[in-house]
Amino acid sequence: MSSETVTEPVVTVASKAAKNIPYDARLWLRHSKKFPHLWCPGCGLGIILGSSIRAFHDAGFEKDTTVVVAGIGCTGRMPVYMDCNTLHTTHGRALTFATGVKLAKPHLDVVVYMGDGDALAIGGNHFIHSARRNLNLTAIVVNNSIYGMTGGQVSPTTPHGARSTTTPRGQFARPFDTCDLAIGAGATFVARTSITNARHMQKMIHQGLKHDGFSMIEIVSNCHTSFGRLNGIPSHLDMFQQLKERTVLVKPDMDMEEEKSEGRLPLGVLHCDTTVPNYLRQKLGDVAPKPAKATGREP
Amino acid sequence: MTTATTMEPRLMTGNEAVTLGAIAAGARFYAGYPITPSTEVAEIAAAMFPDIGGVFIQMEDEIASLGAVIGASLTGLKSFTATSGPGFSLMQEHIGFAAMAEVPCVIINVMRGGPSTGLPTHMSQGDVMQAKYGSHGDYPTVVLAPASVLECYTLTIKAFNLSEKFRMPAIILSDELVGHMCEKVQLPPEGELEVVNRLRPTVPADWYRHYESTPTGISPMAGFGEGYRFHVTGLAHDSSGFPTEVPSETHALMEKFKNKEIRNIRDLTMVESYMMEDAEICIFSYGSVSRSARRAVRILRDRNIKAGALRPQILWPFPKQAVETMLDQVSYVLIPEMNVGQLRKEVERLSHDGRGRIKGLNVLNSEFITAADIVERVEHDVL
Ligand SMILES: Cc1ncc(C[n+]2csc(CCOP(=O)(O)OP(=O)(O)O)c2C)c(N)n1
Ligand code: SF4
Ligand SMILES: [Mg+2]
Numbered sequence: 001m002s003s004e005t006v007t008e009p010v011v012t013v014a015s016k017a018a019k020n021i022p023y024d025a026r027l028w029l030r031h032s033k034k035f036p037h038l039w040c041p042g043c044g045l046g047i048i049l050g051s052s053i054r055a056f057h058d059a060g061f062e063k064d065t066t067v068v069v070a071g072i073g074c075t076g077r078m079p080v081y082m083d084c085n086t087l088h089t090t091h092g093r094a095l096t097f098a099t100g101v102k103l104a105k106p107h108l109d110v111v112v113y114m115g116d117g118d119a120l121a122i123g124g125n126h127f128i129h130s131a132r133r134n135l136n137l138t139a140i141v142v143n144n145s146i147y148g149m150t151g152g153q154v155s156p157t158t159p160h161g162a163r164s165t166t167t168p169r170g171q172f173a174r175p176f177d178t179c180d181l182a183i184g185a186g187a188t189f190v191a192r193t194s195i196t197n198a199r200h201m202q203k204m205i206h207q208g209l210k211h212d213g214f215s216m217i218e219i220v221s222n223c224h225t226s227f228g229r230l231n232g233i234p235s236h237l238d239m240f241q242q243l244k245e246r247t248v249l250v251k252p253d254m255d256m257e258e259e260k261s262e263g264r265l266p267l268g269v270l271h272c273d274t275t276v277p278n279y280l281r282q283k284l285g286d287v288a289p290k291p292a293k294a295t296g297r298e299p
Numbered sequence: 300m301t302t303a304t305t306m307e308p309r310l311m312t313g314n315e316a317v318t319l320g321a322i323a324a325g326a327r328f329y330a331g332y333p334i335t336p337s338t339e340v341a342e343i344a345a346a347m348f349p350d351i352g353g354v355f356i357q358m359e360d361e362i363a364s365l366g367a368v369i370g371a372s373l374t375g376l377k378s379f380t381a382t383s384g385p386g387f388s389l390m391q392e393h394i395g396f397a398a399m400a401e402v403p404c405v406i407i408n409v410m411r412g413g414p415s416t417g418l419p420t421h422m423s424q425g426d427v428m429q430a431k432y433g434s435h436g437d438y439p440t441v442v443l444a445p446a447s448v449l450e451c452y453t454l455t456i457k458a459f460n461l462s463e464k465f466r467m468p469a470i471i472l473s474d475e476l477v478g479h480m481c482e483k484v485q486l487p488p489e490g491e492l493e494v495v496n497r498l499r500p501t502v503p504a505d506w507y508r509h510y511e512s513t514p515t516g517i518s519p520m521a522g523f524g525e526g527y528r529f530h531v532t533g534l535a536h537d538s539s540g541f542p543t544e545v546p547s548e549t550h551a552l553m554e555k556f557k558n559k560e561i562r563n564i565r566d567l568t569m570v571e572s573y574m575m576e577d578a579e580i581c582i583f584s585y586g587s588v589s590r591s592a593r594r595a596v597r598i599l600r601d602r603n604i605k606a607g608a609l610r611p612q613i614l615w616p617f618p619k620q621a622v623e624t625m626l627d628q629v630s631y632v633l634i635p636e637m638n639v640g641q642l643r644k645e646v647e648r649l650s651h652d653g654r655g656r657i658k659g660l661n662v663l664n665s666e667f668i669t670a671a672d673i674v675e676r677v678e679h680d681v682l
Contacts, residue, residue, distance in 0.1 A: 034541055064526045069370075080530055080541065085523040087373065088532035088542075089366065090396055096363035100370025100378070101523060103354045104328055108374070108524045126366075129359040283354075 025053040028063065030083045037081055038074075042236030044195030044221035045074060048142060049081060051198045052111075055205035059109075066109045069098040071123060073115035074148040074223075092123030095130040098137050106136075106280050111209070116143040120156040120176050131185035134213045135279040140205065141178050141216065144223035152226030163230045182216040183271045188278075189215035190271040195222065196244045200267060207269060213278040220247065220265060308485040313451040313477040314339035314381075316484065317407055318347070320455030321379050323486075324494055326405070327353040328378035330367035332360050332386055335419045336475040337409035340381035361386035365393035369402045373531060375522030377459060381407035383475075384417060387426055388433070394468050395434030396533045398556070401466040401510065401518065403497055405458045408470060409478040410586075412665045421665035422475035424586055427641040430470050431615040439559040441567055442470045442615040444586040448482035453492065454612060460495035461567065465517060465559050472614060474637075476587040476667065500527065509540040512551070516558050560616045569612035570621040574600065578607025580631040580681060582673060583622070583646060585611050588635050594670035599677060606677065617645050626650050631681055635660040635668045 029035070039045045056066060068079040072091035079086035085108070089097045098112045119127050119141045130137065146164055147153040154164040154171055157178060161170045182190045189211035193204040201219060208215035222228065222239035233239050248259055250268030259266050311319075318340050321329075329344040331337075341357065348355040354371065358364040361382050368378040382390060387408045397404050412418025413425045426433075430442045441461045443454045455471055462469035500507050500519040509529040511518045518538075521527035534542040535549045543549060560567060574596050575581065582592040589610040599606035609625050611618050626632070626649060634643040640659040647657055660676050662668050 033539070063528060065524055067523050080532070083528060085528055086530045087370070087523075088530070088534065090392055090533055093362060093366045093393070096358065096366025097370035097373075099356070099358070099363075100328070100330060100367030100372075101374055102370075103356060103367070104371035104376045104378075105374040105522075105524050125359050126363055129363070 023054045023057040025050040028053040028056065028083050029081055034080050038077060040225045042222075042224060043074070044144070044219075045078065045142065047195045047198050048140075048201065048219055048221065049078060051201040052078075052140070052205055053082070054202045055209060056111075058202070058206045059209040061109050061209070065107065066111070067098070067101050068111050068113065069094045069101065070113040071115065071118035072149070073118050075113050075115035075142040076118060076149075078113040092118050092121070093126060094118070095123065095126040095137070095139060099130065099133075099135060102135055102137055102280070106284070109209070111138045111140065113140050113142065115148065115155075116141060116145065116157040116178070117147045117155040120178065120181070124156070128181070128185035131182050131187035131214055131216065133279050134186065134188055134276055136213060138205070138208045138211075138215045138217070140208075141218045142221050143178055143218055144221045144227060145175075146223050146227040148223045148226055152223075152230055162227070164227075165230065178218040179216070179270050182218075187216045187271070188213040188273045188276050189269070191216075191269045192218045192220065192265060192267050194220040194243055194247050194265075194267055196240050196247070197267070200249070204269070211272070212274065213276060306486075306488060308483055310481050310483055311448060312339065312479055312481050313445065313448045313473060314409065314479065315343055316448045316451035317381070317455050317471065317473065317478075318343040319486065320452040321405065321459065322347065322351065322353075323452070323489065323492070324377065324456040324459035325496070326377045326379050326459060327351070328368065328371040328376040329353065329355045329380065330358050330364045330371070330378070331380045331382065332358055332364050334361075334383045334386045336411055336478050337381040337383045337386075337407060339478075340407055340409075361389035362392060365390045365397070365404070365406065368404050369393060369397050369400070372402050372404050373523050375525070377403070377463065379405040379407065379459075381409065383409050383411045383419075384413045384426060385415070387429065391429070391433040394440065394470075395436060395438055397468040398434070398438035398440060399436075399533050400531050401520070402468075402531075403459075403462040403466055404468050405455070405462055406468060406470045407455070408472055410472060410474040418665045420475065422587065422637060422667065423665060424474060424588065424637040424641070426472065427614060427636075427638060430472050437553065437556065439465070439467045439556045440470060440615060441465070441467065441613060442472050443569070443612060444472045444614050445477055445612075446586055446589045446610065447477070448480060449484045449486075450612070451477060452484070452486060456492050456494065457569075460493065463497040464495050464566070465563060466497065466520060467559060472586065474586050480587075504528070508538045510536065510538045510555075512538055512555070516555060516562055564616060567613060567616050568618045568621065570618045571610045571612060573608040573610070575607035575609060575625070575628070577605055579605040579629055580607070580633070580677065581625050581629045582606060582608045582677075583610075583625070583632055583634045584608070584636070585614060585642065588637060588668050591668050591670045591673055592635065595673035595677070598670060598674050602678075604677065604681065614642065619649060622646055622649050630656060631677075632657045633660055633673065633677055633680070634658070635662075635673055637662050637665070637668065639663065
């Protein structure tokens with residue numbers, strides 16, 4: 001339309017509004033190729049896609065040197081929409097491919113997307129070993145408490161008692177706490193965020209990308225289509241509301257255990273250790289690996 | 300530790316030769332998980348790689364190992380792993396991925412007795428069918444079986460070459476005997492053996508398609524981080540790499556895979572014949588067992604039995620033409636194998652006059668098949 005003229009927004013440093021104009025995520029989308037996306041209307045994965053791209057931009061990532069790797073599931077479809085180097089792997093194994101990419105070409109920025117089943121069930125072994133290894137990768141676990149793609153089977157994060165198609169009488173086992181698991185396995189940066197706070201999500205991912213070592217960000221998300229439908233919350237808006245009520249931003253001096261015991265999930269950076277040298281720096285000789293504690297024997 | 304360029308003849312094991320062959324082929328990435336009888340490959344790679352700019356990592360299991368190998372290969376590094384039966388079973392998922400996504404990589408499987416944990420320190424040839432059909436779906440691959448330490452070196456280079464050239468996984472089906480056997484070998488000087496690298500794109504990044512359809516059926520391959528920004532998936536995909544379920548596109552994909560083997564069968568056939576010119580009976584074997592077959596042929600010839608031996612160095616794709624020619628020529632075939640007769644069934648499929656003259660000598664207790672065993676069986680059957 002010829003009558004439509006596009007004017008550059010006037011951006012002044014003083015303009016408070018300008019600072020709030022978010023980076024246009026479309027600049028990193030493969031819009032000519034793979035849209036509309038396959039996610040259900042109302043799924044949090046779209047919000048995650050937007051916040052991720054903004055975080056890539058904030059971290060100064062370039063499309064040509066960014067590699068996005070993912071496993072299988074609804075979450076696993078994330079990379080196909082991103083205009084960078086993208087690798088859609090096998091169920092649970094995304095971190096293994098990412099490890100190969102990063103070791104082979106350390107200058108590439110590697111980000112890995114996994115669902116809760118992907119990362120913690122079939123990929124649980126790769127998850128803990130990647131955390132332990134402390135290679136400079138960012139792992140993003142989208143926790144919707146269910147197997148979304150296959151239609152609502154129980155996952156390792158399905159809450160105790162919750163229904164799924166394979167736990168019709170409720171889940172008998174306890175769920176993993178994704179962040180506790182990552183911290184226990186030695187991840188040097190661990191954060192939790194939620195799709196109900198896109199800005200916070202962007203900030204957490206950004207910090208994870210900047211961290212020198214293995215970073216894990218758990219994003220609490222909704223799957224109204226499967227989890228919601230089976231557990232009496234079929235509307236995505238109701239699920240968003242519940243997620244808001246169930247989460248609380250981490251504050252200094254907060255008693256995490258108490259929050260958890262009252263059923264609230266703390267959101268924020270839960271663990272950050274910058275003293276552990278990352279795997280590649282040791283390999284490349286920047287930092288010599290610390291010798292093991294003396295055992296009285298020569299090595 | 301010697302380098303791949305050593306000119307002096309020296310003693311080495313098959314596993315060492317495999318590793319030196321991989322390095323000579325240009326491999327600079329290894330990810331693996333230790334397992335007898337393949338572990339020396341990992342240990343030698345771990346010791347040598349830091350000095351030649353290579354990357355070595357021991358992963359948490361074999362699934363992870365091949366995942367890392369594929370990831371590294373996607374950045375452009377020639378990559379490989381080594382394992383044995385139980386680990387080879389775990390790798391099947393990613394062998395299928397490498398075939399589907401057309402990522403070059405080499406898997407060394409030093410066969411041991413199976414099934415399951417089986418006989419870790421004993422030889423077997425039980426993985427022949429698995430090497431071809433182990434992963435789900437119809438996919439192209441090439442499988443090579445060395446019979447000597449020198450061949451562990453040369454066929455490993457060949458495996459890399461074929462994998463790079465045709466963008467598909469290549470498997471070395473070594474076995475415990477070849478892998479652990481020490482032989483005096485004279486490695487060919489560097490530069491004497493051909494080294495093939497994957498075809499690289501020549502088009503501008505905007506035009507690049509990771510699975511471009513070409514007259515040869517092989518698509519040029521860019522690496523991650525080189526400015527091409529392509530998508531790789533294990534889902535059925537179109538020529539740009541994006542998932543598709545359109546029947547005409549998925550059909551084209553499967554045809555492309557099928558044609559990799561059919562159209563390049565000349566490149567993918569390696570058969571050695573021994574005293575076959577006037578042979579009336581044939582010992583058809585591969586890998587370490589073929590050593591006994593050669594000796595058996597000489598003994599049989601001394602006893603005035605016109606024997607010859609045929610040995611596929613590439614097991615898969617199966618050398619149909621060479622086997623058909625052999626079947627037309629001889630009246631009796633003995634196929635000694637350290638399995639229930641896995642490759643014999645392939646030979647039988649090509650025989651138009653029934654299975655009567657094709658015999659198997661099958662040993663499953665890991666005791667090696669000797670020349671005497673073969674001679675005894677031939678004399679029993681034909682005299
Ligand atoms: C080896 C293997 N087993 C099972 C499947 C089937 N499968 C596909 S996605 C999926 C679960 C996905 O759940 P999750 O990882 O939580 O991702 P979401 O879809 O919820 O994002 C399963 C079991 C598969 N693709 N591969
Ligand atoms: S099934 Fe669930 S996780 Fe998958 S797209 Fe739909 S809402 Fe999202
Ligand atoms: Mg899930």
